[in-house]
Amino acid sequence: MNETPTRVYAEIDLDAVRANVRALRARAPRSALMAVVKSNAYGHGAVPCARAAQEAGAAWLGTATPEEALELRAAGIQGRIMCWLWTPGGPWREAIETDIDVSVSGMWALDEVRAAARAAGRTARIQLKADTGLGRNGCQPADWAELVGAAVAAQAEGTVQVTGVWSHFACADEPGHPSIRLQLDAFRDMLAYAEKEGVDPEVRHIANSPATLTLPETHFDLVRTGLAVYGVSPSPELGTPAQLGLRPAMTLRASLALVKTVPAGHGVSYGHHYVTESETHLALVPAGYADGIPRNASGRGPVLVAGKIRRAAGRIAMDQFVVDLGEDLAEAGDEAVILGDAERGEPTAEDWAQAAHTIAYEIVTRIGGRVPRVYLGG
Ligand SMILES: Cc1ncc(COP(=O)(O)O)c(C=O)c1O
Numbered sequence: 001m002n003e004t005p006t007r008v009y010a011e012i013d014l015d016a017v018r019a020n021v022r023a024l025r026a027r028a029p030r031s032a033l034m035a036v037v038k039s040n041a042y043g044h045g046a047v048p049c050a051r052a053a054q055e056a057g058a059a060w061l062g063t064a065t066p067e068e069a070l071e072l073r074a075a076g077i078q079g080r081i082m083c084w085l086w087t088p089g090g091p092w093r094e095a096i097e098t099d100i101d102v103s104v105s106g107m108w109a110l111d112e113v114r115a116a117a118r119a120a121g122r123t124a125r126i127q128l129k130a131d132t133g134l135g136r137n138g139c140q141p142a143d144w145a146e147l148v149g150a151a152v153a154a155q156a157e158g159t160v161q162v163t164g165v166w167s168h169f170a171c172a173d174e175p176g177h178p179s180i181r182l183q184l185d186a187f188r189d190m191l192a193y194a195e196k197e198g199v200d201p202e203v204r205h206i207a208n209s210p211a212t213l214t215l216p217e218t219h220f221d222l223v224r225t226g227l228a229v230y231g232v233s234p235s236p237e238l239g240t241p242a243q244l245g246l247r248p249a250m251t252l253r254a255s256l257a258l259v260k261t262v263p264a265g266h267g268v269s270y271g272h273h274y275v276t277e278s279e280t281h282l283a284l285v286p287a288g289y290a291d292g293i294p295r296n297a298s299g300r301g302p303v304l305v306a307g308k309i310r311r312a313a314g315r316i317a318m319d320q321f322v323v324d325l326g327e328d329l330a331e332a333g334d335e336a337v338i339l340g341d342a343e344r345g346e347p348t349a350e351d352w353a354q355a356a357h358t359i360a361y362e363i364v365t366r367i368g369g370r371v372p373r374v375y376l377g378g
Contacts, residue, residue, distance in 0.1 A: 127164030
């Protein structure tokens with residue numbers, strides 16, 4: 001049986017994941033590295049990417065939800081795992097019993113984790129998250145003393161061990177943004193306070209991919225890299241993947257479903273936003289917004305067909321879109337590369353982000369569950 005899917009598939013190069021982890025470790029040589037594998041490893045497949053990252057020396061894995069962390073454990077993945085997006089009633093006990101480090105941003109979470117630790121008869125590993133300016137999750141400076149005090153008390157009673165103090169940047173992808181310095185100062189202050197009160201964290205961390213790549217003073221004990229692990233640039237301002245020493249891990253390939261000749265003046269796709277100027281060859285790419293191809297990139301999204309980069313002609317539909325080959329020829333079954341590596345002349349996640357007025361994070365992460373993943377370098 002031919003195991004390569006025929007319609008559309010995402011080829012994931014695990015050697016690229018390994019190479020990227022090594023490149024990132026070289027950027028932060030005195031820090032451990034956490035590979036962030038939330039949201040199915042940004043669309044690349046959590047379990048294979050987590051394993052590849054560990055093979056390349058990632059000491060930690062990070063997820064947003066506890067369910068994502070538990071899925072890694074269920075797949076037999078060992079080593080340190082941390083997850084940070086909790087809601088009341090979350091699976092604290094399961095996380096504690098499977099040795100997952102859990103993030104605590106407020107008193108409700110500390111209360112729940114203490115109760116779960118007592119019920120499990122275990123010590124929970126917790127990491128206190130400081131809101132140093134992102135204004136999202138994390139404990140505000142004004143509430144920090146209460147949280148730190150309660151965590152130190154819980155540590156004394158044996159229900160928790162504070163393994164980390166951490167935070168997250170708002171604008172690390174905008175070099176020179178004044179909030180970076182302010183957040184670093186706030187982080188150092190909140191960390192110093194916690195340490196003065198008796199917290200002795202194993203890891204202090206704030207750096208995401210852009211900070212890891214551009215701000216060595218943010219590396220502390222651990223860097224939490226997500227997007228860069230998959231070889232995608234966090235922002236055009238920081239450079240291309242190749243300029244950053246990274247290799248895109250995902251190549252999204254499709255087989256043309258149809259190529260046909262149409263006359264001049266022929267409308268293409270819903271709304272007829274594209275009309276052929278002359279007799280031409282249209283090729284049908286069998287992937288659409290149900291597969292994660294952003295409809296917002298209609299008329300602009302790039303795809304490599306018959307040796308050239310073409311633009312989506314007209315609307316991107318749920319399952320398919322069209323490219324105009326002009327005088328060039330192709331046939332059903334020929335390959336279309338929707339995104340991949342610019343070094344191979346392919347369109348990139350960054351190109352699609354520009355075409356869809358979004359960020360490359362969203363482009364790879366949204367590649368849908370209907371798209372099979374095929375792993376290379378396993
Ligand atoms: C808390 C936290 N840390 C680290 C990351 C990794 O960020 P990046 O993908 O920019 O490396 C994320 C992702 O958004 C995150 O939410």
